[in-house]
Amino acid sequence: MAAAVLGFLSSRTSASITPILSLLILIFLGKTLFPPEGFFDFYVGTRLFKIILLGGQKKPIIHHFAYTLSNVVGMRELKHTKSICPECLKVLDAVVFEENNIVYIKKECPEHGFFQDIYWSDYDLYERAKQFDFVGNGLENPRTTIKNDCPYDCGICPQHKSHTALAIIDVTNRCNLRCPVCFATAGTAGYVYEPTIEDIKNMLINLRNNRPVPADALQLSGGEPTVRGDLPEIIKMAKEIGFKHVEVNTNGLRMASDPDFCRTLEEAG
Incomplete structure (x- = not known):
């Protein structure tokens, strides 16, 4: 019944008045006459798309009204930040907000439209x-410069405000699986x-030269690091250069089939 009434009104009003006025009518009716939880957001998110489309609005505007305005009620804004478009990597303004104890981030690209994702699945844990x-305070001795700004510049540039907590080096892109x-x-x-x-030795030395906090934790990744025959030598070299913690990101196949190889890795550090 509710859907039928709103559908009738929206089809009549969209033909004679602006899409925005149609939106206001739907919001009023949806929140006052038909208040069951979840109905309004579902209806506006689907029906309003057609209403604004009839009004000749462009795609980003459709997304803006159909998704952003429909979530105003019950949404608690937490902070403004920056994000990127997953399609073109353009830097966008973004809003982090809480709704139903879930933290979301939303953003809108002028070219590719609206995006909303879960930021934290539990608001209490987020807090x-x-x-x-x-x-x-970042690095005292950054070895890269600012050219195109984040996220386009590579490396720990002068804008970074933290040290390298865990350095990750891809030692190969080969693998013994095809997932x-x-x-x-x-x-x-x-x-x-x-x-x-x-080359890996030079990378390790570069990481240890960070100041004021030299990198001291290392992950060897890939690919599958255990396909390299010199993996034990790499681990031993990292420990000798000064890394306190060395871990291997592996699928475990070689370790499961070769106990002697596991002992070799353990002895290497």
């Missing part, structure tokens, strides 16, 4: 984690990336 948020969901496309890239042990 607890905020006490550990720390902004430092279809691999975010690194390991083993299927069409080329082999595998820095020499001398």
Whole structure:
């Protein structure tokens, strides 16, 4: 019944008045005459798309009204921040907000439209984690410069405000699996990336030269690091250079089938 009444009014009003006025009518009716939880947001998010489309509005405006305005009621804004468009990587203004104890982030790209994602799945946990948020002074000796600003510049540039908590080095892009969901496309890239042990040594020294906090935790990743025959040497070299913690990001296949290899890694550090 509610959907029928609102559908009738929206089809009549959109033909004679502006889409925005149609929106106001729907908001009033949806929140006063038909208040069941969830109905209004569902209805506006689907029906309003058609109403504004009839009014000749462009796609970003459609997304703006259909998603952003429909979530005003019950939404608690937490902070404004910056994000990027997942399609074109353009830097966008973004809003972090809480609704139904879930923290979301929303943003809108002029070209690709509206995006909304879960930022934290639990608001209470988000609040607890905020006490550990720390902004430092960054590096005293950055080795990269600011050219195109974040997120386009690579490396720890002068704008970074924290030290390297865990350095990650991809020692290969080869892999002994072909997982279809691999975010690194390991083993299927069409080329082999595998820095020499001398290249890796230079990377490690560079990380240890960070000031005021030298990197002291390292992850060897890939690809699958255990396909390298010199992996134990790399681990030993990292410990000798000064890394206190060295971990290997592995699928575990070689370790499960070769106990002696596991002992070799343990002895390496």
